[in-house]
Amino acid sequence: MHNKSIKELASGLRSGEFSSVELTQAFLARIKQHQSLNCFISVTEDLALQAAKLADHRIATGNADLLTGIPIAQKDIFCTQGIKTTCGSKMLDNFIAPYNATVVEKLNDVGAVMLGKLNMDEFAMGSSNETSYYGVVRNPWQTDSVPGGSSGGSAAAIAARLSVCATGTDTGGSIRQPAALCGITGLKPTYGRVSRYGMIAYASSLDQGGPMARSAEDTAILMQAMAGFDPKDSSSVDMPVPDYQAGLGVDLKGLTIGLPKEFFGDGLSGNVAAVIEKAIQEYQKMGAVVKEVSMPNLKLAIPAYYVIAPAECSANLSRFDGVRFGYRCENPQDLTDLYTRSRGEAFGKEVKRRILMGTYALSAGYYDAYYIKAQKIRRLISEDFKKTLAEVDVIMGPVTPSTAFGIGEKMGNPIEMYLSDIYTIAINLAGLPAMSIPAGFAEGKPVGLQVIGNYFTEDRLLNIAHQYQQVTDWHQRSPKGFE
Amino acid sequence: METSQEWETVIGLEIHTQLATKSKIFSGAATAYGAEPNTQACAVDLGLPGVLPVLNEQAVTMAVKFGLAIEAEIAPYSVFARKNYFYPDLPKGYQISQFELPIVGNGHLDIDVDGTTKRIGITRAHLEEDAGKSLHENFHGMSGIDLNRAGTPLLEIVSEPEMRSAKEAVAYMRKIHELVRYLGICDGNMQEGSFRCDANVSVRPLGQQQFGTRAEIKNINSFKFVEKAINHEVERQIELIENGGKVVQETRLYDSVKDETRSMRSKEEANDYRYFPDPDLLPVFISEEFKSQIKAQLPELPNARKQRFREQYQLDDENAGILTASRQLADYFEFVVNESACEAKLCANWITGDLVAALNKADLDITESPVNTQRLAGLLLRINDNTISGKIAKQVFELMWQSSSTADEIIAEKGLKQITDSGAIETIIDKIIADNPDQVEQYLSGKDKVFAFFVGQVMKEMQGKANPAEVNKMLKAKLK
Amino acid sequence: MTLTADDVKKIAYLARLGIDQQDVESYTKDLSGMLELMTQMSETNTDGVLPMAHPMDQSQRLRVDEVTEQDNRNNFQAIAPQVEEGLYLVPKVIE
Structure with a gap:
């Protein structure tokens, strides 16, 4: 059952081949069996079975959506009412959210069955899942490698067939990079397409929730349920959501693909480059036209991001002060002691590093040199994309410079870790949608192809991924031991 | 103070007005005053993880109203920023405010002090969220935090440093107070903290161009305290300088019990607010169309109305000022004038005199007056047509205050109708003259003052119901 | 641009x-490294470019x-x- 697509599962549920309770039990058993991957922070077994029972009833009464009764999992950054929501941090180890994130609410409404909450880098700050208070997640393709991050739990759980699909969030590559390293499909939507309400903020102007699944088709189905306007989020865009599934049948004749030369430079490892080139040839076979383009300001994405994201996070994380919720130090002597110790004891090193960086970049005397400068660079990068996307339909390139690296390999060197997001970060600065599509393997580890489109062209991106998945089977491969 | 002539005081005010919206500036929680602690603090107000702000339309409308009323520039594009600092009454660790691009910029307001009009510049007015409250009752040596007030919309109105005395500062503050209530954007309740101010005070030798170092006196919540706090601060600064000291730029707190200002060191340290645009909120665009819509809704403003009252009703400056100090009082006056068709002066005198006195005594607002415009008009009508004298009218007014009867009903019931029958008056006058031969003697020998004695006796005998003009005329004739 | 341990403490x-x-030193090093990365930005002319706060x-x-x-206090x-x-x-909050 665990290898079936959402459509196959939905038809099985309707034909009575299996019930949602049985399906849910099967996935819960797999989660238990593969606990050592450490994908989940919380498994909500009882609630899942209750939800499955309700879903079976809904299906029986003909009042069901495609996702009704389908086991899914939520990244632990999304608030779930009455359920521990940790954001991968000791700070929220005792935090039972009193409300649902809009995304959670929407998925509950369609009757999806939540299996539990997925592991992630602490407050979504990290590219390897190693900053989680709950320990590193193992990459099912090679368990001494990282799954990527910050949505590492989501990607690994899908690759290992512990959940049909999952939610993720992407601030600088946190959906696409783990999707690439775990060989699954992930979509980072246009900023504003998916509500941020109830999604614990890292960097508000960059954060965007999105779907992760094995295939583009499953991703489209999950996206359909997640997307849409939310009056509770000021940055949510009030635009109709297209029918993503309906958009999956379009052929790619005449599609123009831009290949930025900056994506294929020195930093890219040869075996990843070879996989990407092959994938692009596949598109050419389908009738797409390739064009080399240049986006000179892309190289500045990392420095600009590491000013803007930490600046926003330094303020976003001020609310974690030990007063109204979350971790509080023992016996605070005075207010300052309460703040510094609660925060000092409960935040991990990467979170602290970014809070410090952001505080510095905003402080008197440095604001113009760092923060304003980075905002200007952000506009230049965004203009580069605008210009390029006026010339071509989509941009393609690698998601990551190399395949999954070893656990512990980059923890000692934060800057090197930051550089692993070099191809994904610029997209968040511009607010564009982008996907990671399984495109093959290098030395037994998955490689992801990145497809970047214009604003609100998720339907087109999903179709481009789907067409590729009609002629390839990378997305259907299972890691050994998880078949 | 013998030294006061050598020094010039420079004052700028930052006035915080709580906007009279139903819900908070960024959340749907109620803003009502006096609820049980933390029962009006929703997830957004508490700064719980993941929640997001959405701006209240009414708060924007009110800010624009104020801006138009002070003839200010309304920013076509304004931005919310985060002001970062840690304090337990500030749940998110930052306050959402406006910094570089406020919604209202560059306006002015005219104030009257000692008969002269002075124009005070208003640098800006910006929207922001209020903080909660720390309660210092002892909870095992800890403080309690109530976040009901957190997120209440504030319009912070910042003046230019153009006031030169505590008196001017109070006049300015009163004028703003009057204006925000006129506009209906703030209830002006100072006890409840809906209207409060910070005063920036400095002194400089008279004639010096450059400003002295200023101290900021925080959170003053009455007109009286503003005057006192400023005067004390001025005295303190002058004394300090004259004794060879230096004023340091700092925040001070006015202690109304000890009547002094003192340094608030706790708020001083590390004053680096790290303002930056709030990424959860987008820029606010104000169109010309939106502006003209609001402009059309603006009521006649106090200064214009005062001027009109002087011209249209021939009122003196004082009465016009009192009547237009509140929009409701001015409305009341105009209703009475229209309904009674009496001379405006008579209406004005009654309203600013007896009515306002009675309201003050009962601690009531004009909107809560037991005597409505119709009933007061009915009373004034009877004074005007000589049915009762002014003196009797006061009696009738008092009875009206205590009941719901009309003036006519009371006059009829109590038999207070003025006697104009000259036969009846004549009989009484004859009796009084006969009973008081000594006084008659005195009057005839030239003591004019005694005349008042006779008037008094006649009125007393007639229980005040005689027409005083008639009594005077007849007495004069009889005593010849 | 490098930071000192005192800067980091501040x-x-x-x-x-x-x-x-014991971590002050490593934070100082990491932050200095990040600032080093940022010097790339200053090499690009951004005169007249409007800062971009939102995508x-x-x-x-x-x-x-x-x-x-x-x-919902409870x-x-x-x-x-x-x-x-x-x-x-x-x-205790001291005013």
Whole structure:
């Protein structure tokens, strides 16, 4: 059952081949069996079975959506009412959210069955899942490698067939990079397409929730349920959501693909480059036209991001002060002691590093040199994309410079870790949608192809991924031991 | 103070007005005053993880109203920023405010002090969220935090440093107070903290161009305290300088019990607010169309109305000022004038005199007056047509205050109708003259003052119901 | 641009962030490394470029002024570290 697509599962549920309770039990058993991957922070077994029972009833009464009764999992950054929501941090180890994130609410409404909450880098700050208070997640393709991050739990759980699909969030590559390293499909939507309400903020102007699944088709189905306007989020865009599934049948004749030369430079490892080139040839076979383009300001994405994201996070994380919720130090002597110790004891090193960086970049005397400068660079990068996307339909390139690296390999060197997001970060600065599509393997580890489109062209991106998945089977491969 | 002539005081005010919206500036929680602690603090107000702000339309409308009323520039594009600092009454660790691009910029307001009009510049007015409250009752040596007030919309109105005395500062503050209530954007309740101010005070030798170092006196919540706090601060600064000291730029707190200002060191340290645009909120665009819509809704403003009252009703400056100090009082006056068709002066005198006195005594607002415009008009009508004298009218007014009867009903019931029958008056006058031969003697020998004695006796005998003009005329004739 | 240990301590205080004495040095090194990365930005001319705070040039949507939230104190305070009589307790606030 665990290898079936959402459509196959939905038809099985309707034909009575299996019930949602049985399906849910099967996935819960797999989660238990593969606990050592450490994908989940919380498994909500009882609630899942209750939800499955309700879903079976809904299906029986003909009042069901495609996702009704389908086991899914939520990244632990999304608030779930009455359920521990940790954001991968000791700070929220005792935090039972009193409300649902809009995304959670929407998925509950369609009757999806939540299996539990997925592991992630602490407050979504990290590219390897190693900053989680709950320990590193193992990459099912090679368990001494990282799954990527910050949505590492989501990607690994899908690759290992512990959940049909999952939610993720992407601030600088946190959906696409783990999707690439775990060989699954992930979509980072246009900023504003998916509500941020109830999604614990890292960097508000960059954060965007999105779907992760094995295939583009499953991703489209999950996206359909997640997307849409939310009056509770000021940055949510009030635009109709297209029918993503309906958009999956379009052929790619005449599609123009831009290949930025900056994506294929020195930093890219040869075996990843070879996989990407092959994938692009596949598109050419389908009738797409390739064009080399240049986006000179892309190289500045990392420095600009590491000013803007930490600046926003330094303020976003001020609310974690030990007063109204979350971790509080023992016996605070005075207010300052309460703040510094609660925060000092409960935040991990990467979170602290970014809070410090952001505080510095905003402080008197440095604001113009760092923060304003980075905002200007952000506009230049965004203009580069605008210009390029006026010339071509989509941009393609690698998601990551190399395949999954070893656990512990980059923890000692934060800057090197930051550089692993070099191809994904610029997209968040511009607010564009982008996907990671399984495109093959290098030395037994998955490689992801990145497809970047214009604003609100998720339907087109999903179709481009789907067409590729009609002629390839990378997305259907299972890691050994998880078949 | 013998030294006061050598020094010039420079004052700028930052006035915080709580906007009279139903819900908070960024959340749907109620803003009502006096609820049980933390029962009006929703997830957004508490700064719980993941929640997001959405701006209240009414708060924007009110800010624009104020801006138009002070003839200010309304920013076509304004931005919310985060002001970062840690304090337990500030749940998110930052306050959402406006910094570089406020919604209202560059306006002015005219104030009257000692008969002269002075124009005070208003640098800006910006929207922001209020903080909660720390309660210092002892909870095992800890403080309690109530976040009901957190997120209440504030319009912070910042003046230019153009006031030169505590008196001017109070006049300015009163004028703003009057204006925000006129506009209906703030209830002006100072006890409840809906209207409060910070005063920036400095002194400089008279004639010096450059400003002295200023101290900021925080959170003053009455007109009286503003005057006192400023005067004390001025005295303190002058004394300090004259004794060879230096004023340091700092925040001070006015202690109304000890009547002094003192340094608030706790708020001083590390004053680096790290303002930056709030990424959860987008820029606010104000169109010309939106502006003209609001402009059309603006009521006649106090200064214009005062001027009109002087011209249209021939009122003196004082009465016009009192009547237009509140929009409701001015409305009341105009209703009475229209309904009674009496001379405006008579209406004005009654309203600013007896009515306002009675309201003050009962601690009531004009909107809560037991005597409505119709009933007061009915009373004034009877004074005007000589049915009762002014003196009797006061009696009738008092009875009206205590009941719901009309003036006519009371006059009829109590038999207070003025006697104009000259036969009846004549009989009484004859009796009084006969009973008081000594006084008659005195009057005839030239003591004019005694005349008042006779008037008094006649009125007393007639229980005040005689027409005083008639009594005077007849007495004069009889005593010849 | 490099930072000193004192700079790091000052920033940490501003952020009310307790950091272990033995970690100060590594934070100083890491932050200096990040600042080094940022010097790339100064090589690009950005004169006349408008700072970009949001990915999309949109305007703030306004909410109708209505009370939509009801009292939920019990639920909210169930997750609070210390409350009494409906108040959140903190070490004494000195004005």
